[in-house]
Amino acid sequence: MKTLTVIDTFGLFFRLFYALKSLKNSKGKDSGMIKGFADFIYTLESEFQSDYIIFALDSKGEGVRNDIDKDYKSNRTEPPQELKEQLPICIQMIKDMGFAYFEKQRYEADDIIASVVRFCEDKDIFVRIISQDKDLYQLIKNDKVSIYSPISKNEYDEEACFEKYGVKPSKIRDFLALCGDSSDNIKGVKGIGAKGAKKLLDEFDTIEDIYTNLNLVRNERTKTLLMEGKNDAFVSKKLATLYDDLELDLNLNECKKPDKPLLSVLKILEEYELNALLKRINAKNIKNTTVTNYKSILINDENKLFEILEKLDKNTVIAFDTETTGLDSKTAKIVGFSFAINENEAFYVPLAHKNFKEQISMQVAKKAIQMIFENFVVGHNLKYDFEIIERNFNLPLPEKYADTMILAWLKEPNSRINMDSLAKKFFNHDTIHFEDVVKKGENFSDIDINEACKYACEDAYISLKFYFYFLENLEKELFDIALRYEFPFIKTLLRMQQQGIKLDTSCLERLMRDFKDDIDKIKDEIYKLADENFNINSPQQVAFILFEKLSLKSSKKGKSGVLSTDEKVLQELINEHLIVKKILDYRELSKLYSTYCEPLLKLALKDDKSRIYSHFLQSGTATGRLSSKEPNLQNIPAHGKYAKSYKSCFVAEEGFSFLSIDYSQIELRMLAHFSEDEKLLNAFKNDEDIHSKTALMIFNEVNDKTRSIAKSINFGLIYGMGYKSLSKNLQIEAKDAKIYIERYFDNFTSIKTYFEKVKSEAKKNGFIKTLLGRKRYFNFSEVNAKILASYERESVNSILQGSAADVIKLAMLEIDKHLDSEKRLILQIHDELIFEVKDEIMQNFANFAENIMQNIVKLKVSLKTSSSIAKNWGDLK
Template sequence: MSDKQHLYLVDGSAYIFRAYHRLPPLTNPEGTPVGAVYGYTTMLWKLAEELNTAEGPTHMAVILDKASHSFRNDIYEDYKANRPPPPEDLVPQFPLIRDATRAFSLPCIEEAGLEADDIIASYAREAARRGWDVTIVSSDKDLMQLVGTCDLNAEDPEFPGGGCIDMLDTMKNLRIGPAEVEEKFGVPPEKVGDVLALMGDSVDNIPGIYGVGPKTATKLIQEHGSLTGALDAAPEMKKSKLKERLLEGREMAELSRILVTLKEDAPLPNALSEFRLEAIPSEPLADFLSLHGFSSLLKRLEAGTGSPSRKTDLNPAKPQNEGAEDSPEGNSQPLPDMPAIDRSTYECVQDEKRLAEWVELAQAARVLAVDTETSALDAMAAELAGISLAIGPNQACYIPLAHGGSDMFAERPQQVALKTALELLKPLLESEAVLKIGQNIKYDINVLARHDIAVAPVDDTMILSFDLDAGRSLDGIGGGHGMDELSERHLGHTTMKFKDVCGTGKKAIPFGEVQLDKATEYAAEDADVTWRLWRHLRPRLASEGGTRIYERVDRPLIPVVAHMEREGIKVDRDQLARLSGEFSETMAGLEKTIHEIAGEEFTIGSPKQLGTILFEKMGYKGGRKGKSGQYSTDQAILERLAEQDAPIANKVLEWRQLSKLKSTYTDALQAAINPKTGRVHTSYSLVGAQTGRLSSTDPNLQNIPIRTEIGRQIRQAFVPEKGQVLLAADYSQIELRLAASMADVPQLREAFAKGEDIHARTAEELFGMVDRDTRSRAKTINFAILYGISRWGLAGRLGVDADEAQAMIDRYFERFPGIQRYIASTLETVRERGYSETLFGRKTWFPRIESKNQTERQGSERAAINAPIQGTCADIIKRAMVRMLPALENAGLGHVRMLLQVHDELVFELPEDDVAAASAVIEKVMGEAALPAVTLDVPLAIEIGHGASWDAAH
């Protein structure tokens, strides 16, 4: 082994943000966010262990930024002005990350007024002057200026020079030396600062010269030798935009050169001798791991098994899974072992021959990421602009199909004819031997289906993420599964944004008008990122128990829902227009009445004006102002005022309801009618509700009022085609049936088995008598208890005081002790594991279940109580949907169309003569949907009706 010293300097700031975006939010036993701390700890541990056992490294230190302000801000006030503040939940983790570094007995260096890069540069140069080799653990382009050999030929033997500085990119497991720097920038390391000064840096808000990009900057330095040489040569250049920019931007370029220059002579706060790398001592690391609940890492330390594998816990102090997932590290989230995304490697396929070669490559790869670029978000109306494919990291292409200006005289770039391209792609996209991966691939399925391409088989990274991590992100329901967010979290990569390519507002252009170089970077990156996410997420299914729900419920549902969206449903435009007119008339009357009560005219739809009228002019009590300085006038406030005999409040509530129904349904449904099909095509989301229920948008058909007269009128506008009828099949009281089975409640099971009125049975158990009032109360209690309602919540619903409501809850639990045991057991399990689970294995995570904030904690508890029941209900109806069309086909009823799924209901369109036969099939499929995976203790009842409208089918 050589006696030469080898110093490793770790860019700790880069590790922090990589760890933060890589993991879901985690908390320690005290409720403090520690996701980034945990990720940083595992990454640093792995690096330290590897360096300690490798041949060569002798010294190591972690360098961090102490504050956002440095001497560069004194030079240029707007330096890094564009950078957003760190995420709110990351801020309290910064001091803990410093603690983590010191827990490894590693030096943690930071200095006020200096950036981490300056400290790294100063230590690197000092060590190299002493003849040490230096490796900077980072991929930061600014630090590439330091790469190379330091040979001072100094007379002082203490500073012999000869030390070599290189970099280590741990994401790519790549050593970066002078050759790699020159390959990236086109210039040697000592000229990198000149290139950076010309091109600027939008992230750090270094101005550079406007319009000079990386390629132009490199060319200028190659031709003129330096920044000064390029700027001095500008007056003699031929007249051009570049000449003008160099002349006008000289001052900014020279300022930028100062800003990108690393300070290499800063005072060194610690001697190099203090950085000697030793084996990781068990103390104080054990105390640190124990303090923050990193139990899996602590066990590894105690077992002496070396560095931990790249896995994590949602709440590291607690085991997450059972069976095959008993390890507290069940939520494995390894950093992808892939090269960094390089958009310059993407190919724009513009001729038939090259497209055929790509098809052949994809056939051989067997796994293909696919993404379509279109003119609109509506898959049933969007025109296809191009298709991107990816078969591996940085192995991606974009196939433009309809690029060029919208003007008939606009120049169109070379591209494969749409018909020819689709004929070449069709066998690939329909091949059973090639798995097609997409991010929300349902959209792409529908776009391509309109071109007679049936994409299959498929995987969906959005749904993979949802089935693994539903509820994990702190942004709550539905959050955290978009491609941009997944890329940041799992790949540490920021994707190009659509607005950056197409613009925004009046200056926005269709994707088909984007220049092909930019279009290729954007579109191919989508496919590349999707492929990488699939490689990262797919293996987690088996290790984290997600296979059952993904393969048996959600994945088979993708083509089914896509087909339903294409089917759409017919609406009666005249009926909707009539309703809109009636709503307008009623709203006008209400508006007049409201103005009369208020004594003046004002804009009812303006919360600010309404608040002023209610609480200042009319003097009602209880008004409260928000941060904006205006009064809150939400529904709860108005309902409270109505209870205080404020007639204006009831009228405003009526006006608001009609306004919402008019804008959301009667007006919006008319606008949503597809001119080609004459039908409305809603879009279903498989990740829109945390419990797994489907949600719909554009238009939203889930929230049409069910039991009101207005809701019925809207449903009357949903009609079949001529000669057909609509059939509605609805699970009857499915959540209560599941509760009776899952909570083991004999009285309820018996009632359901006998076909009794469950609410009447509950009324008898609770109140000893059944009449209209007690049955209504029992119905409210039945559902409210399953949602974990509090005494005050139940009191509000029943119009009683809190003590009386609590007595009802106590009596309910006394009569149905299984429900109370179920609630207690569910909450205990969720607190232990961090998630709830349906009968089919769908997990919903609750990171706030032990929050110190009472509102957050109680909200999580209520949701956790209901999630297994509501989620199981969602799983059952999804399984029924997957089985429905094959069952109808087998019965000779393949012409029956499944149109809608709303709550616990499926809506079909069919000839009236087939109603009896179809009803038998539909009832059997829905009734047996849980089998054979789950056997319930109660029967599932299905109510079926049909008629000339959706309303008439009920």
């Protein structure tokens, strides 16, 4: 079955206009709707797989429905001038790009869409309608017609229509006849809303049935409303009825999707300075990269292996990958390795397969890998492979290398960067999935050698293809960032995560016994306060106790429809009943026990030095901050009643101490640097308390309360916090929160200007840049108001948080050059570095490291650090 996509054109244009209203080119011409439409066309191919595409247009002037009701759509205001100016350009783009389009005098786009659906009724064609219009839901038919919402990104069939409106598509006209549609000024029956309409249509099929059996309507008020609104009901149904018999002279051969449509409107894209899109178009058309046939070659003869490797000239680009017994690089053993040096063949070298005799020895493998590492090594997630090689062979790592996973992250930091996803995305190639070759309960050493060879060779081959792809398609600036900073940082992270942190297992075991006693004690106290036993771990049972039995108030519902008992809700209720605080204490302690105590104790007991090793990911976040997993040591509770006792179980090695160096207010300093706000710059220059200064500006006085509010504003604005969020966070009136933020911007005038500039440029360019030049992309086209506001917040935060991440990365790279067995970096927690340093050299190293961190970059404001030394993590300040 082929697919025809038909677009409610003006509906689309209006949404794009209001989503990107503020965009202009350098000459001051409005460009938001044009940009949004061009972006929509760019994503059309990937988002909507279609054989045919039709744009349905509304006609000008009054239509046939105005003959039915002269007030039809009379509530609509005149479109803004900026929209009117862009509208003809977008319509001309449709024509220039070669898309099929239809309009019919006195009829609406909805009627054209209905006629297209009817035309396809007896054909083997599926129709997808792109629209937000309620009227069109009457056209939905399972397996034949669906509606795609460009705002929610959901596709609606009959079941989804019922879930959304409570009625099937066949009853949409009657539904609108009863409850009306304010967007089109369809009145419906006054006093009957969506719920009432649904209830009536559950009982009666149509409005004709309702009025034939009006005496059977049980609710007297509803009966009266129906009697009074009878004429409006039938007029409304007529207005909601689509005309599906328009003569359109429709020829499907003329509706085929044009090839590379945007190439036909490059002049318009250039005139309106849609530079980000132009770059994407150029990159897309540089090369049609595909996966060619290549040979997977098994090498189990050392002479053949060295014959290949001896031909390398030390500058050869060679893709390399390891196959192992598991995913944990700390414990996994190597089973084999693969490599590729051209796009015709890839090689697999087996080392430790269980059911294969003639394999390369570990000694020969070591020599071969050493030869490979003398070249330019390419891989996908090289940190893993490097750790495997270091652990299994104790070999020095290559000096020249490139990680295609890091390149993919730099290119699109919001997207999935695993090999399977990228191969499909770049080359339309379906890779062999690990779970398809390795059975449950087995590892790579158990599988058939031929299957192993195909799988491993593909990894190396695809990695090589990725590298060549990025050479052509990644911007030079981003590639330079990779070469200068990101690739060297792989080794910095590897060394940090290899150090680990020591856990005093006896201390933790004692603490866990105390925690267990406390959990039991709190549980008993909760039962007494509730006057019954219940499952405290069940949100439903907690909700029943709080909101039904104890009659506490909450308006927030969870996904299941039950009143929410999440932490935010409970914090709001903490003064309403003693049981709320006890439940919060119980949850904190239970989570600490089950999430952090038990798993980390098991890990420490497995290690002969009682150390715990986390994996740090440099490509785990869109902003560039590091993330940590297995276990997540960045997420160890820093606050709360029990946090210090727990963290005190992490101890320095005998003769060593922990050193913590933390950047002070680095994101606020980034704000001062980028915004160049004079008052903020001077405050930092004079080493003033920024929160007290802000409090003085907003309230004309400084005390604990005003400083606390000022602090919330200072940090909140970095994360795009508005007055409503400030109101909730501080539990103050919304109008007061609004006044405080307005006063803030009245004082720090350049900050507001900077925020607006960032948002405008992000919309115009489609990305923001950090201090180092890393980019984060945003697709502002086809977003609703909520997502638009989110993107605007994230665009500001991504610059500030991303630049802070750049700075600490630069500091880590520099400090790493001076580390050894007596001074080692063991943890990074966002703006803080934790070292384990020999006591005799501690003070000198602390001064040295702080100096590097404070002077690693030259900004318009100086960087400041604070440091702390202790024998355990809990005592670090």
